Amino acid sequence: MKETTQIAPTNSFKMIKAMALIGILCGLLIVLTYEGTLARIADLKEKALQEAIFKVLPGSTQTQAFSYNKSSFDIASKGDQNLVYAGYDENGELIGLAIVASGQGYADVIRVLYGYSIDNQKIIGFYVLESKETPGLGDKIEKDPSFLSNFEALDASLNEAKSAIQNKIVTVKKGEKVNEWEIDGITGATISSRAIGDIIGKSTQKWIPIIYKNQSVFKKYRNEQSQQ
Template identity: 25%
Template sequence: MRQLIEKWKNYAAYQSGLLAVVCGIAAILLVTAQWLTQPVIAQRIAEDQNALLHAVLNGKSYSNSVFSQGETINFEGSSFDLFPVKNDTGSVIAWVIRGEQEGYSGPIRYLVGVDTRGEILGVRIISHSETPGLGDKIERMKSSWILGFNHRSLTNTPLWAVKKDGGDFDQFTGATITPRSVVKGVHKALQALAHQKENGHE
């Protein structure tokens, strides 16, 4: 009996040790994979943003490397990246705001182009995980809904909400949460920029 117990203990110790080794190897592989893919993911995001830049600026010409000159600000619990858009003389002619708002299935990352009067030039979605066929209509490739933000501002749009909530923006059939989230995020992005400019940051 004692021999059987000792044999079982040795077997259990062996199994535990083997499990620990396997877990250790898996952790190393996971960290290595993340380390290797992180630059690729960052590069892809940068490429996507640059591809969207022309759209969010509505074709406006610029001379600077927009995404290399930004600053991060916090406004009412949310973080925004502000990027100045400059002409040949170095004057700011517009702003690009990068923000994130929680949607139905996860965070929705977006870009907003705003002119010096505070009027939206364009909005585009960088990434999201919303329901295909419903929430993904926030993508320009899927519908024209996102164009409804063009020419909007804090002054000419008193109620930033979907029509179901009494606002001016359309919602999607069967997917109200997604457009509601985007409207909320874009509105807050405009407020963040206005607040930053009011405090002397041009």
């Protein structure tokens, strides 16, 4: 009579237990790494933002964050939302306001910072804070000199009542810019450059009338600081 060899069954419970333990350990390591680097990442982002403010507000040497609440601005505290950043020169004169704005690009959300001069009613600087646009194409919004020159003196004038933007900022096809409130687009990066026009167009419509109306708050702050 033929003997049959019996194979000991695999202890599946031990395997599952080991896999679960490994999963728990990996998850714990991820959480600990995240928690351990969170403060560092926040500090780096804050430093990058401060450097960007100086870039979009040429001539500024010091900044102050303000938060908007319903109808007025106050000096910002930690955790406040709806922030804008006032930039001042070495004499304490207000250069302008730096404003964060974001919107959908071609690949993902684009987050930008732009500078606004109250006295000239113009956008005077632009910087991309976060973008995942296609390298070599969409990322030209960050480094193309011709495109970036759009934001050296981009018209953001208010209407006569100072209640709204006179002409909405928009992106046009490369070479078709005829008005001071138009952004000359990028050939080969049409969607990305148009996205910038949409982002800044919507943001200026929201923020510029409010900032203009409350400009005394930003100027008063530096006057008070200089008297202390």
